Amino acid sequence: MSTRNRTPPLLEPYLRLPSEGSQLLLTGVLDSSPQWLVTRLLRSASTPSSETESPEEQDVTVVLVSWLRDFEFWKSEARRGAGLDLARLAQQEKFVFVDGLTQLFPIATSNSAPAASTIAPPTAHRTLPMRNTPASPLPSRGGPLPSRGPIPSRGPSAPAASQPQAQAQQPTQSQTPSNQPSTTFLKDASISSTHNALTQKLSSLSTSHPRRKIHLILDSPTLLLSTSATPSASSLSSLLLSLRSQVSTTTLVLEADFPFVSAALPDINHNPTPLEAAHAAFVVQQAHISTWVLSLRPLDTGKARDVSGVVRVSRGGAWDDDVEEDTKEQERKELEALYFVQNDGGVRVFERGEASVG
Template sequence: MSTRNRTPPLLEPYLRLPSEGSQLLLTGVLDSSPQWLVTRLLRSAFAPSEETESPDEQDVSVVLVSWLRDHEFWKSEARRGAGIDLARLAQQDKFVFVDGLTHLFPVTTSNTATATTSSPTASQTAQRSLPVRNAPASPLPSRGGPLPSRGPIPSRGPLAPTPSQPQAQVQQQPQQQPAQPSKTTHLTDASILSTHKTLSDKLSSISTAHPTRKIHLILDAPTLLLSTSPTPSASALSSLLLSLRSLVSTTTLVLEADSPFLSAALADTNHNPTPLEAAHAAFVVQQAHISKWVLSLRPLDTGKARDVSGVIRVSRGGAWDDDVEEDDEKDQRKELEALYFVQNDGGVRVFERGEASVG
C-alpha cells in the first residue's frame, strides 16, 4: 500500500470503525474540511488492516448520505486519497451512496421551454405579416475573358451510390450498450418525515439482503435540513438520528463548527441568535455529548502556512465512559492535538507540534 493512501499512524486508532452502537463525530470549518477523515474511515472499513497479514475485508456495508457533495466527488476523493474503488464496492453491495444534493431542489424548465417554442416571437409575427414583393433578378457576374478549354474527362471506376454510403457508416457503428441502473439513492424532499422514510427503507433493505452484515452510517452535513425547515428544530433532527441509529451498527457524523453556527452556544454572545443558529448550535452540542470521540479540524491561529494545513484535536465525547473496550486499548486512545498537512496528491501527514511533518 502506498504511503499516499495510508491512514496517518497517529490517527489510525481513532479512525477505525467505532464499537457496536457508538457514534463518531467529525467537525470542520470552512477552511478545514474533514472530507479526508471520511475517506480514511472508509479505507479502514473496506481495506485490510496494515497491522495484520489477513487480506480479507471486513463484512460491513457503509451507507454515506451527503447533503453538500455529490457521488463523483466522493468517488474521486476515495480513490485519490484512500486508494479504494467505491464503484466496485457498490457493485458488491458494500457501499451505498444517498445523494441529498442534486435532486433535493430540482429546477423545472419544461414550462418555460414549451412556452418559448409554442408561441412565435413578435419579430417572427411581424415578418410573416409583411407583403412579399417580386424582386428583379440580378444578372450573373461577367467573366473577364473567354472560358479555358477543357480536355477529355479521364476515365474513372464505377462510383458507389450516394444513398448507400450513410447506411454503410451506420452499420459499422457498434451498438450502444444499455446503461446500467444507478445504485445511487436520491433524496427528493427536504422534510424530516420524507428523509426518515427514504433512509429507513434503504437501511431495512440492506439488512434484509445481508442479515449478518454490519452497517455503518455516515451522515455528511445533515444540518442542512435545519436550513430547509421553516421552523428549525434540533430535537426533531436528533430524533431522526436516533431512529436511524437503531437500524445500523455504528454511526459517523460530519458537522460544521464555524463560529457563526456555534455562536448561540457561547455564554458571552452579544447578539440574539436566529432560530437557525440556535438549532444548529444545540444539535452540535447534543451530538458531542452522545458521541464516543470528537475529531475537530480548524485552521492555524497564526494564519496559513506552506507546510501546515491546520490543527486536528481529538477529544473524548460524552459517551466515552459508556465504552466497554479493554483497558489497554483505552490507554492507546488519549486526547491529543496535532498538526496536519494535506498534500496535492491526496496524501495527508499528521505530526505533533515541534516534530517534522512525517507520517
C-alpha cells in the first residue's frame, strides 16, 4: 500500500498533536530537512482521527510562523506530501500563515527609474551631429532640421516613460497579500516587534473562536538571533514562553547542524562567536522544555539509493514518567529508524534491516 499523502505508521503516534501545554521539537540538518514532518503534523491536526474522544479535540487552528520559507513553499509541500489544501483550510479558518521572510528585508527599487531616464538624453544628443555632418556645407537645409530632429519630440517623453516604471513598482508591494489568504507579514526583525505582531494575531484568533484550540508551529525562529546586534538565547526563549502561554500546544523547528550546536560541546577547540553560542544555548534550552524531540540526520556511511536519512525519537527534558499511565503515551517509545523520501512526496519510515520498498 502506497504511503503517499499518509503519515508513516511508525511515526504516527509522535506526529499527533502534543498534549495540552506541551511542546514538540523537530530538528534537522542541511541534508535532512524536517519539512515533511511538519506537513504530516498539519495533516494530523486537520484530519479527524478515530482515536479522539470528542469532536472538540480536533477543533484546532494551526498557526504556522516561518522565517525561511514562504507560503507557496508550504502550500506545495503540503499538497504534494500530505494531500492538504492549505488555501482551503485558510478559508475555513483552520490554518493561518505568518510570513517572516517576504517583507522582513524589503529591497529598495525606487532608484532604478531615475537612472534609466538620465541615460536616454545623452544618446539623443550624440545622434544629432551625425545627421548634421553631411548637411554642413548647405546652409539652406538647416531650417527643416529642427522640425525633424528628435530633441522636441523626445524631451517631454522622458518623464512620461518613467511613470509606468514607478507605477509598476507599486503592485509588487501589495500583490503578495492577495495571493496568500489569512497571511500576516512580519516587517521587523526585532524580538519586541515580533512579540507584538504574533501576540496581536493570537489574541484575535482567541477572540473570534474562544473554544477552539490553537497549535503554534515556529519554523526557524533562530533567524531572529542572526538579525540582532547582540544575540541572546534568553530573550528568544522569553518570547517563546510568552507565546506558549497564549496557545494550547507548540511545535518548534530548529537547525541542529554541527556549526550551530558545537558551542554546547564541552571539548570545543575554538572560541565560539556570540551567534554560535546563542544558537547552541537556545537549542539546548528548548530540548530541555520539550516533551519529545524528533531529530533528522543523514546516514553516517554516506548517501544511499533507497535511504534518505535517520530519524531519532527521544524524550525531551519535559517528559514525565507519570505519563506512561496514559494509554496514548504507552505507544510512544524512544526509537531510531531510517526514512526514505520518495519522488512523489511520500515518505517511508522503517527500522534497520527492513526493506524501504514493497
